[in-house]
Amino acid sequence: xxxxxxxxxxxxxxxxxxxxxxxxxxxxxxxxxxxxxxxxxxxxxxxxxxxxxxxxxxxxxxxxxxxxxxxxxxxxxxxxxxxxxxxxxxxxxxxxxxxxxxxxxxxxxxxxxxxxxxxxxxxxxxxxxxxxxxxxxxxxxxxxxxxxxxxxxxxxxxxxxxxxxxxxxxxxxxxxxxxxxxxxxxxxxxxxxxxxxxxxxxxxxxxxxxxxxxxxxxxxxxxxxxxxxxxxxxxxxxxxxxxxxxxxxxxxxxxxxxxxxxxxxxxxxxxxxxxxxxxxxxxxxxxxxxxxxxxxxxxxxxxxxxxxxxxxxxxxxxxxxxxxxxxxxxxxxxxxxxxxxxxxxxxxxxxxxxxxxxxxxxx
Numbered sequence: 308x309x310x311x312x313x314x315x316x317x318x319x320x321x322x323x324x325x326x327x328x329x330x331x332x333x334x335x336x337x338x339x340x341x342x343x344x345x346x347x348x349x350x351x352x353x354x355x356x357x358x359x360x361x362x363x364x365x366x367x368x369x370x371x372x373x374x375x376x377x378x379x380x381x382x383x384x385x386x387x388x389x390x391x392x393x394x395x396x397x398x399x400x401x402x403x404x405x406x407x408x409x410x411x412x413x414x415x416x417x418x419x420x421x422x423x424x425x426x427x428x429x430x431x432x433x434x435x436x437x438x439x440x441x442x443x444x445x446x447x448x449x450x451x452x453x454x455x456x457x458x459x460x461x462x463x464x465x466x467x468x469x470x471x472x473x474x475x476x477x478x479x480x481x482x483x484x485x486x487x488x489x490x491x492x493x494x495x496x497x498x499x500x501x502x503x504x505x506x507x508x509x510x511x512x513x514x515x516x517x518x519x520x521x522x523x524x525x526x527x528x529x530x531x532x533x534x535x536x537x538x539x540x541x542x543x544x545x546x547x548x549x550x551x552x553x554x555x556x557x558x559x560x561x562x563x564x565x566x567x568x569x570x571x572x573x574x575x576x577x578x579x580x581x582x583x584x585x586x587x588x589x590x591x592x593x594x595x596x597x598x599x600x601x602x603x604x605x606x607x608x609x610x611x612x613x614x615x616x617x618x619x620x621x622x623x624x625x626x627x628x629x630x631x632x633x634x635x636x637x638x639x640x641x642x643x644x645x646x647x648x649x650x651x652x653x654x655x656x657x658x659x660x661x662x663x664x665x666x667x668x669x670x
Contacts, residue, residue, distance in 0.1 A: 314372045315370070318544070319368070320361075322582075326582065328357070329542070330376075333584060333586050334346050334350050337586075339537075342470065342534075345434070351432060352382060358427060364388075365384070371466030375555040382434065389433055392425040396426065434460075436461065437460075438461070439506075440457075452478050456472065457471075457473040458470070459506060459510060470534070471533075472532070473506065510534075515593040515631075516610065518532045529629075530596075531593070531594035531595070533592040540555065541558055541648075542555055542585075545581070563587065583642045583644040583645050585639060585649055588638050591607070593633045601635070603635060603658045611626075636660075646664060650662065
């Protein structure tokens with residue numbers, strides 16, 4: 308057990324390096340489109356964490372024990388280092404000078420390694436912990452109608468990394484209080500604090516629930532809600548000769564988590580001597596222009612299928628008021644040892660999902 312704080316695992320070298328290598332290659336293999344958080348930024352953060360461990364800047368890597376991804380402390384650690392990189396480099400001597408003095412004291416070797424880390428880091432664009440923006444799509448001053456796209460990228464409280472996109476139209480004649488304000492030039496938009504708070508609080512809701520909730524705001528017509536979610540990631544990292552392993556400690560209590568726990572207690576896990584990783588990538592959309600309502604996500608059926616009879620009847624009435632359809636999908640990247648886990652979950656749910664195989668380090 309490597310829990311060091313609430314929902315927090317600590318990994319050290321060499322297991323942390325193997326984990327980060329697999330995570331980097333899984334992000335590349337997943338072929339993520341713009342429904343998801345920007346892959347290159349996330350990969351830069353992951354690569355920086357790996358570089359920091361190798362250079363001795365960090366002694367350990369903190370991972371969310373539920374999602375299996377680097378946690379908030381890891382994200383903010385590299386973000387803070389990025390902010391201070393230029394200032395720190397200005398105070399340090401040249402790397403050649405530091406290396407020349409490494410025989411005098413260990414501190415000079417550490418400073419040289421840290422300088423190399425900062426030099427590389429300052430050129431990178433990292434994954435944001437929380438990035439929100441509002442984009443103007445259309446504006447008709449004559450009717451007071453304005454259409455916006457709201458984008459939110461964040462490390463969710465559950466530990467997964469997600470991108471939320473909302474497209475909506477508001478009509479000024481219906482406003483008592485605008486949810487989005489335009490500047491005088493009619494080109495720059497910003498959500499008011501109340502609406503922004505609503506979006507943040509509801510970002511972990513599925514798309515259809517969020518669609519209905521936002522549609523209830525006066526003067527707003529929602530056209531699309533879409534979410535792209537990275538995680539959870541399930542890993543098994545042999546320690547030393549493989550007698551002990553480090554694994555995702557608090558896997559979710561769903562079909563994937565239960566299959567993972569069964570695998571971890573079975574002979575396949577006991578025999579593996581290589582690092583293993585299984586990571587999920589989900590998309591979830593509710594929109595007026597979706598043609599067929601369907602969930603191809605083995606972990607998340609449509610909301611109507613999850614409701615008891617009384618709630619289902621009320622939901623059907625609500626859906627008649629708000630005309631939209633829902634589509635959900637999920638794909639997986641897995642090493643050879645964990646492919647069968649993902650395949651079994653999809654087969655049990657009757658879904659047809661993309662599964663990319665990932666080679667373990669050393670194969």
